[in-house]
Amino acid sequence: MNYRKLITIPQKCVERALNHHLSWLGVAAALPLFGMVTAFAIAPGSQRTPAVEVEQVVQQLALPAFKETRSTTRYWREEPVRRGDSLARLLNRLGVGGEEARRFLSSSPLSQELMKLKSGATLSVETNDAGELFGLRFLNDDENGEQLLVVVEKVGGEWRASADEVDAVAQPTMKSLTIDGGVAASLAAAQVPAEVRTQLAEIFSDRFELSSLKSGDRVAVVYDTMLYQGSPVAVGNVLAAEVTRGGKVEEAYYFAHDSESGAYYDHNGDALKQGFGQQPVAGARISSGFGFRRHPVLHTLRMHAGVDYAAPTGTPIHAPADGVVTTAETQNGYGNVVMVRHKGKLTTVYGHMSRFAAGMRTGKALKAGDLIGYVGSTGRSTGPHLHFEVRVNEQPVDPSSAALPNPGLSPSQKLAFREKSDAMTGRLAMLRSIPVNVAQLD
CATH class of the missing domain: 3.10.450.350 (Nuclear Transport Factor 2; Chain: A,)
Incomplete structure (x- = not known):
């Protein structure tokens, strides 16, 4: 055997590989591998990790005694x-x-x-x-x-x-909601007080029935909440309201004629309600309006559920509208009192009369202008006057805004009305821009 030929075979292979251009690419690709192998081979301190013995220990620990503590904060x-x-x-x-x-x-x-x-x-x-x-x-x-x-x-x-005097503070409250299903249920779910719901229905009653609102219609209202020591105790008057029904917007703004009476007007200053054709006591002034006051006899904070007409004893009291007498009797508080049911759900009350008109009895039909009785001071009263109430579904509402004749606004009153209504318009616009139901106590 020619051993010299065997020796030259590797040499020829190397020479042939060096002369072939693809061989260089293979060598270049393999260099990192060789480098890793080399690095692994020469890495210092490489020792075999010894096996670790694991021992599981289970021990039951006693929990500290739980002591329930309750806050004593009121x-x-x-x-x-x-x-x-x-x-x-x-x-x-x-x-x-x-x-x-x-x-x-x-x-x-x-x-x-x-x-x-x-x-x-x-x-x-x-x-x-x-x-x-x-x-x-x-x-x-x-x-x-x-x-x-x-x-x-x-x-x-x-x-x-x-029985001490109590100071109540009026704070504006805003509510906004979209009707979803029934009107009454939607208003109740939005926590609109019953007194406010009654006022809303009466305010717009000459234009539409509140119960006629459909799903998707919106209601926004601003009203007074009476606060005692920071907590609500009662609801005051509606200050402004906006009802969107079928895309049409109806607005109402309260405007005080004086310190004892006021009414609701639209954005143009036109009265929303026509009211009765006359007052129960012709020419008399309202000496005490609807709302909170300090009772002159009991010296406690009271909600005056009607208006008082200052007039001498014996002044005639006439029915301001057609109706039927539901009560004609003597009571401890009202004294000689007559209650008259009018059309719809409205009832009027006449208290402290000195005497009844002849033939006054329960069930008697009255026409506007018929005599009811005479001004007096019977019952719990400090002096001669007529206590006049208006109730809707047995809920008292402000007679001056719900039933009494609403006077038109003079030019100076219209200017004052515009200034006050603009502030409320801003609140209603803010409520309108909010797509969800809101309830806010300022």
Whole structure:
């Protein structure tokens, strides 16, 4: 065998590879691999990792004893009074402990008559996390048909009712909603108070029925909320409202004629309601308007549910519109009182009369201008006057804006109306621009 030929074979292969251009590409591609291998081969300190022994230890640990702590901070909570509610049921719903509620009910300084809460009213209670009761307040009707702010508090472990003067502050509240299904249900779901719903229906009643609104229609309203010590206790007048129905916008703005009366007007300053054709007492002035005032006899904050006409004893009182007498009797608060049902859901009340007109009785039909009785000071009264109320579905509304003749605005009044309505227009525009339902207490 020729060994020399065997030796020259590798040499020829290398020479042939060096002369072929693709061979250089293969060498270049392989260099990183060789480099890695080389680096791995010369890496210092490479030792085989020894096996780690793992031992599992299970130990049951005792948890520290849980001690429940409750805040002793007092706070106020509100709950609307529903039909059939009792004070005990309301206290239970507000988280007041059963034993605490029973102690209050057994030692309450309130009379049973005042303890009867009115459906639609709001009960506010002061409690802590433990359900301990410290105070409550609510509005209730007295025998004179006015609303009394009842304030009851625990002092030194004893319950007492406060009859001191109470300062209530009016705060504007804004609500905006889109009707979804029924009108009443939509307004209630948006937490629009019953008093405001009644006012809205009456404000626009000469133009459309509020119940006729359809899904997709919108309601925006600005009204006063009466605050006592920072918490709402009652609802005041609607200040402005905007109803969009079928794409058409209806607006209402309240304008005060004087310190005791006012009415609602559209953006042009035209009265929204025509009202009755006459006043119950011709030529008399309104001495006390609708709303909150300090009662002159009881010296407590009261909701004056009507207007008072100052007039001498014996001044004739006439029916301002057609109707049917539903009540003609003597009561402790109203004295000699007559109630008249008019068309629709409207009722008028005439209190403190010195005497009734001849033949006045329940069921008697009256025509506008018929004699009802005479001004007096019977019942709970400080002097001769006519107490005149207007109720819609038994809910008192402002007679000066709902039933009494609405005077046109003079040029100077129109200027003042425009200044006030512009501010409310801005609020309504803001509510209109918000695509969702809002409820805001400023």
